Amino acid sequence: MNRAGGAPLFIVERMRTVPGGTETVVRLTQPALRRTSALPGIAERVLGRLPDIVRHRCESPKGLGIAGEFADTESAHLLEHVALELLVREGHPRTMAGRTTWDFGRDGHGVYRIFLGCEDVEAVRCALEEACVLIEQLTAERTRC
Template sequence: MVGKLKVVEILFCSSNRVKLVIEMPDPNCYSTKHAPHIPKLLFKLFPHLARHRCENDSGLSFRKECRSTEIPHLFEHLIIELQGQAQRSGVLKGETQWNWRVDPKGRFHVYVDYQNEILVLGAIRVAEQIIQALDNRGIEHIDVAAEIEQLRKLVEIGSHLQNLSPNAREHQEKPCKEANLRPVGA
C-alpha cells in the first residue's frame, strides 16, 4: 500500500486549468512499482484509460507507462477520464510535475484541464476515493456508474451556475499564480 494520496491545494488557473498540489504520505512509496495492483484494478474499472495518450520520455503507451509511474500521474489521468465520462468535453490535457530540490519529497503538482468548474471539483474528489479504494484493494466498494451519474448532475449545476455568474470570465482569466486559493477542507 502507498497510503492515502492527499490533495492539499486546489488552484484555478487561466484557460480552464486547475492546479492540484498532491502529497503522498510516504515519500519513498509513491509509484506503481510500490503498488502494481492500483493500475491493474484501475484499468479493470476504466478500460478506456488504456487509450489515453501520454507524452513521456520513453514514448510508451499510457498502459505501459503505468507499470512504473507516479500515483499522482494515474490520478491526473483518472480526473480527465471521469470528466470525459460525465460530459463530452473534447480533448482535455493534464501534466504531472515534481521538483524535490524545491519541494519536500512526495509532493507533486498536477495540472488538469476542465470545462466545468463544479465537475472538475467532483472528479477530483471521486478520483481520490477511487485511488484510495484501489490501494486498499476495495474495488467492490466502487460503483462507477453511480459516481458518473453523480458527476453528470454536477455538470448541470455547474453549467447553470456559470450562466448566472457575471464574474465567471474574470475568474477564468487569472493566471494560476494569482488565482484564488481554495484550501481543501476549508
C-alpha cells in the same frame, strides 16, 4: 474511504485557474507509495474499472503503452489520468489535456502540480478526490487478497 482509515493518499493543498484549465497542488501523504510500482497490479485494476482510459495518450518519453506507463510511474501521474477520465465520464471533452509536474526543491517533497484542461475548479476538485478514493479502493483490493 481511506487505506486502513488513515489519511488519504493525496491531499489537495490548493487550486487555481490557469490559462486553459486548473492547476491543483497535491501532497502525497505516504512517501513509500510515491511510485505505482509500490502498488502491484494497480494498472490492470485501473484499466478494468475505467476501460476507456486506454484511449489516453501520454507524452512519457519511455514510449510504453498506457498499461506499461501506469505500472511504474509517479502515483500522482496515475491520479491525473484517473481524474481526467472521470471528468470525461461527466461529459467533459475527451480532448482535454492533463499534465503532472513536480519540483520537490521548490514545492517540498511529495508535492505535485496537476494541470487538467478544465476551467471548472469544483469539477476538477471532485474528480481528483474521487480519483484518489478510487485508487485507494483498487489498492485495498490487493491487500485483502
